[in-house]
Amino acid sequence: MFAVIKTGGKQYKVAANDQITVMLLEGDAGAKVTFSEVLALFDGATHHIGAPLVAGATVSAEIVEQARGPKVYAFKKRRRKNSKRKRGHKQDLTIVKILGIVGADGKASHAAATPLMSDGKHLAAEKAARDAGVDTAKFQKLEKAFGTADDLEWIHGIGPGIAKKLHEVGVFHFWQVAAMSTEDIEKIEHEVGFHGRAERDHWKAQAMDLMAGKAPVPKHHGHADHKD
DSSP, rough: EEEEEETTTEEEEETTTTEEEEEOOOTTTOEEEEOOEEEEEETTEEEEESSOOTOOEEEEEEEEEEOOOOOOEEEETTTTTTEEEEEEEEEEEEEEEEEEEEESSOOEEEEOOOTTTTSSSSHHHHHHHHHHTOHHHHHHHHHHHSSSSGGGSSSSTHHHHHHHHHHHTTOOOOOHHHHHOOHHOOOOHHHHHHHHHHHHHHHHHHHHHHHHHEEEEEEOOOEEEEEE
16 A cells, blocks of 8 residues: 655655655654645555545654755856855755555555555566566565565666665665655765766666566666666
8 A cells, every 4th residue: 555645745655664755844753743635545456536635544654853955055146246145055854754554444554564566566567577588586585575675776777786775765666766856866866875877877767667567678797887
């Protein structure tokens, strides 16, 4: 089961065990929060689309830490006025871990039992990879370790080192890569140090192709892009 929630004027696709960064929420680390603005709810073949909200649906979470985003500079200069101004700003953010989802029928989906990729698109990606002759053994090991996880190394430009770093910041799925916003990419780039790699190798487009059941882009051994 996964849901689309709204908080801080932005929308997020979440499932149990996900860790996401949202606009500032009040509370200390360990505090529990509830997101009541649930725009959509998906549970396998069953789905509920809100009008605008799904009645009775909520998402529970726990604050992991209060953080700040990267510094953004605003520079203004007036020609021939000898006037210029530079201001820096860091956005206050909150990192939360999704604990569970309560559906419109009142049934709860919690972290221990919720597959993060319940719509079966990871299975389409696995079949396409297998048909293309790609070794899927690691995919099976990841599923045992993380419930349901995608082999991020199927994305051209991601090697074992970068995949490990992405796992460390909570990215295990093609849909997570495909859903990355500019702010997400900047944050992860800062944390794992692959500056410009995601845009250069079109990770988001590749992730969407894999979710659609297309075969992974062939990797050429010795290519500089895969040295991480």
